Amino acid sequence: MKKNLIKMKPAIAFLALMLGLAVVTSSCKKTTVATPDAPKVTAPANTDVQVLNAVDLTFSINVPGGYSSASVSANGGSANIKTEPAANATSGSVVVAFTADATDGAGSVTLSVVDKNQKSDDATVVLNKTAKPVTPTKDVYSSADGTGTVTWSSDTIYILRGFIFVNSGQTLTIEPGTVIKGQPGQGAGASALIVARGGKIMAKGTADAPIIMTGLADDLNGSVPEDAVQTWGGLIILGKATTNNNAEGGEKSVEGIPETESRGLYGGNDDNDNSGVLQYVSVRHGGSVIGADNEINGISLGAVGSATTLDHIEVYANFDDGIEFFGGAPKLTNVVLTYAGDDGLDEDEGFHGTVQYALVWKKAEYNKSSDPRGSEDDGGVGANEPEKPFATVKMANITLYNEGTNTSLDALSKQTFLMRDGWAGSWYNSIFYGFDGPIDMERRTDKINSVDNKSASCYDQWLAVDKGGYGNLKIENNIIYTNNATSNDSTGFAKMFVLSDEGDPTLEYDVEKYLMAHNTIADPGFGSGTAKFTPSATEVTSNLATGLSTYGLVDENYKGAIDPNGTPFFANWSLTWETINK
Numbered sequence: 001m002k003k004n005l006i007k008m009k010p011a012i013a014f015l016a017l018m019l020g021l022a023v024v025t026s027s028c029k030k031t032t033v034a035t036p037d038a039p040k041v042t043a044p045a046n047t048d049v050q051v052l053n054a055v056d057l058t059f060s061i062n063v064p065g066g067y068s069s070a071s072v073s074a075n076g077g078s079a080n081i082k083t084e085p086a087a088n089a090t091s092g093s094v095v096v097a098f099t100a101d102a103t104d105g106a107g108s109v110t111l112s113v114v115d116k117n118q119k120s121d122d123a124t125v126v127l128n129k130t131a132k133p134v135t136p137t138k139d140v141y142s143s144a145d146g147t148g149t150v151t152w153s154s155d156t157i158y159i160l161r162g163f164i165f166v167n168s169g170q171t172l173t174i175e176p177g178t179v180i181k182g183q184p185g186q187g188a189g190a191s192a193l194i195v196a197r198g199g200k201i202m203a204k205g206t207a208d209a210p211i212i213m214t215g216l217a218d219d220l221n222g223s224v225p226e227d228a229v230q231t232w233g234g235l236i237i238l239g240k241a242t243t244n245n246n247a248e249g250g251e252k253s254v255e256g257i258p259e260t261e262s263r264g265l266y267g268g269n270d271d272n273d274n275s276g277v278l279q280y281v282s283v284r285h286g287g288s289v290i291g292a293d294n295e296i297n298g299i300s301l302g303a304v305g306s307a308t309t310l311d312h313i314e315v316y317a318n319f320d321d322g323i324e325f326f327g328g329a330p331k332l333t334n335v336v337l338t339y340a341g342d343d344g345l346d347e348d349e350g351f352h353g354t355v356q357y358a359l360v361w362k363k364a365e366y367n368k369s370s371d372p373r374g375s376e377d378d379g380g381v382g383a384n385e386p387e388k389p390f391a392t393v394k395m396a397n398i399t400l401y402n403e404g405t406n407t408s409l410d411a412l413s414k415q416t417f418l419m420r421d422g423w424a425g426s427w428y429n430s431i432f433y434g435f436d437g438p439i440d441m442e443r444r445t446d447k448i449n450s451v452d453n454k455s456a457s458c459y460d461q462w463l464a465v466d467k468g469g470y471g472n473l474k475i476e477n478n479i480i481y482t483n484n485a486t487s488n489d490s491t492g493f494a495k496m497f498v499l500s501d502e503g504d505p506t507l508e509y510d511v512e513k514y515l516m517a518h519n520t521i522a523d524p525g526f527g528s529g530t531a532k533f534t535p536s537a538t539e540v541t542s543n544l545a546t547g548l549s550t551y552g553l554v555d556e557n558y559k560g561a562i563d564p565n566g567t568p569f570f571a572n573w574s575l576t577w578e579t580i581n582k
Contacts, residue, residue: 036064039113043123049107050132052221054099056082057109057125062091065115070094076107076129088116104131135179140164146199146263147172154178154209159216160191160232165263168198171276177209181216182232182286190288192233192256192296195275196263197240197303205280207312210573214284224285226579227339227366229319233296234286239275239304240268243327244350244390247383252349254326256296266302271329271352273305280312280573287319287341287368295320298340304330306353314338314574319368321376322360325351325393331552333357336561336570338579341368344400345375347393347423349384355395356553357569359533359561361576364404364414364436371413374400374435379422379458386422386447386456392472393425394551399533399561401526402434402482411437412500416482419473420500422447424461426474428545428553431524431535431560435482438495439475441511443502459499462511476518477545479537479559488521496521524560530571532580534562 042060049055057079061067066088072079077100085092098109107127114120137157140147146167152158154177161183166172172195174180182191193213195201205211215231218224224231238254243266245252250267257264289295298315303326311333315322322337327349336359337344344360360374375398379391406414416435419425420442432439443459454460456470463469485496493516499508520543525536540559548555562568571577 035117035119036115038119039063039065039115039121041111041113041121041123043111043125046126046128048128048130049098049100051100051102051104051129052132054097055127057096057098059094059096059111059123059125061085061094061113063113063115064090065117065119066090067092068114068116070111070113072096072109072111074098074107074109076103076105076127077101079109098127100127100129104129146170146196151175152178152180157181159183160193162191163257163261164191164193166193166195166199166201167263168196171200171202174201174203174211176204176206176211176280178211179220180211180213181218182213183216184231184288186230186289188258190233190290190296192236192288194236194257194263195238197238197266197268200274200276201237201278202276203278203281205312205573207280207573210280210282212282212284215286218285227317227363228285229287229317229341229368230289231285233288234298234300234318235283236296236300236302237275237278237304237308238264238266238302239308239328240270240273241303241305241328241330242269242271242350242389243267243303244380244384244387245327246387252302252326254300254302255294255324256290256300258290266326268303271305272307273303274307275304277309278311278313279309282314282316282574283318284316284575285318289319297321297324297346298337299323300326301328301330302326303328306331310335312569312573314570314576315340316575317366321346324348325353327351329353334569335359336574336576337361338576339363339366341366341372343373343376346378347376347391347425348378349380350389350391352389352392354552355393355398357397357561358395359399359570359576360401361533362402364402364406367406367414370409372406373415373418373437374402374432375417377417377419377423377425379420379424381421386449388449388451390422390424390456390461390470390472394428394548394553395425396428396430396545396548396553397556397559397561398427398430400430400432400435401533402436405436411483412440412498413437415440416496418442419458421458422456422461423458424470424472426472427476427478428474428548429477429556429559431479431540432482433524433526436484438483438498439480440498440500442500443507459502459507459511462514475515477543477559478519479524479535479539480519480521481523485521486523490516492521530568530577530581533560533568535560535564540564
């Protein structure tokens with residue numbers, strides 16, 4: 001037996017060797033890892049959407065192999081990915097924005113998801129595109145009885161057939177989301193909504209449901225060009241506040257209304273008069289002509305009092321001015337004036353209220369008048385020019401923004417803003433950008449105040465009291481980038497300012513030195529798209545005017561109408577917002 005055991009040793013050794021090699025070989029093999037499963041996309045439930053409207057669609061996704069990308073296709077409209085998970089995420093959702101086309105019927109959206117291993121999956125949601133319900137209309141005809149005390153509701157479109165008055169003692173309430181359309185026509189055939197002295201308009205729109213006033217041809221879906229004007233008249237509000245129309249006994253007929261119409265009179269002695277509320281109201285495509293040099297503004301405010309609420313207001317594409325003030329003491333905030341054919345802001349007849357957060361957007365190609373300006377600042381008319389109450393309006397956080405050049409006009413017909421006829425107001429914390437005309441201040445020596453026996457031109461309103469002036473007019477803590485003035489020095493300020501009707505250059509230089517000491521010439525650094533009017537330059541948040549609460553204004557930490565760190569006040573409810581989002 002011993003001999004046999006000895007003979008078997010080589011075989012055992014060989015077997016041990018083979019087993020050892022197997023173990024080593026096994027330990028050297030690479031471990032095979034299974035590839036993760038393909039993504040799984042789950043579509044939302046089938047959805048209804050009105051034609052030409054948008055809807056967000058949320059797809060749920062499970063991506064074991066890590067999220068890489070997604071793509072979307074659509075039938076019956078357009079779609080784009082709004083939000084998606086971060087790279088390598090293994091679960092989450094993809095939100096797709098779908099905008100239906102104009103045809104009702106079926107539509108669909110398909111989302112495809114790809115993981116890091118190029119595995120993919122897709123899912124489709126079916127959409128039922130429904131036609132918009134037809135909103136009933138109601139014709140409103142001109143009447144000596146006025147509208148009466150009545151409510152206009154959002155379930156009806158109101159068609160203005162002529163000059164529609166809210167008479168004294170009447171209140172017109174307009175629900176959020178209501179659409180009002182004016183018939184086209186000029187002269188006696190024009191249409192407008194007029195709130196007479198003693199009447200009230202309670203137009204309280206919301207950001208989600210603004211009140212829209214426009215022309216009859218406007219279907220609110222692009223049926224009229226963006227610069228269309230004179231498709232109807234406009235909105236006129238008349239009050240009992242003071243003006244400097246002293247020669248007329250403080251009472252006058254408003255521009256745009258036949259002088260034979262007694263309900264077109266404005267003016268009185270109550271600066272706290274209340275004509276109602278305008279909030280989240282968009283007035284579009286107006287400006288019918290009544291007669292020679294007699295057009296309806298987008299909104300006319302005749303002797304409106306300070307108790308009237310005026311905020312979040314848009315005037316879009318008007319033939320004449322965006323808003324014109326005829327005296328009074330209203331407080332206007334959060335206003336956007338787009339594509340005015342003449343002036344963005346127009347102030348006259350001793351306007352002594354306040355304006356804050358106002359954007360004027362002008363395009364030279366859309367100008368309609370021979371003297372379009374960012375703002376036309378007049379103190380009074382004729383014999384009233386040097387008389388009190390002076391036009392001591394206080395303005396802050398204004399942006400005057402111009403695009404393009406009108407080569408057919410000289411610089412003194414297209415000023416950034418013009419101050420004349422004894423205007424005595426103030427500009428603070430504002431931005432003036434892109435105009436190819438200067439800031440213009442008038443000096444006259446033939447306009448003498450009947451009480452003080454002093455010259456009361458705009459230059460004299462600026463001139464300090466100890467030098468014989470009134471010391472009212474201020475232009476301080478603003479950013480100026482206009483009339484090709486780019487250098488923040490005497491050369492730049494000489495370019496952007498003119499003292500008109502004055503032959504003495506030393507007087508003009510005195511004003512330029514004041515402007516240079518209190519303002520800055522700099523590019524405000526505006527953005528594009530939704531940030532079109534949002535400034536970014538460091539000068540926007542430095543060297544700010546303070547103490548404005550004395551005038552009923554807010555001390556802001558920025559210049560211009562738009563907070564550089566916030567959302568524009570006209571976002572989501574105005575046509576201007578839609579325009580810059582295209």
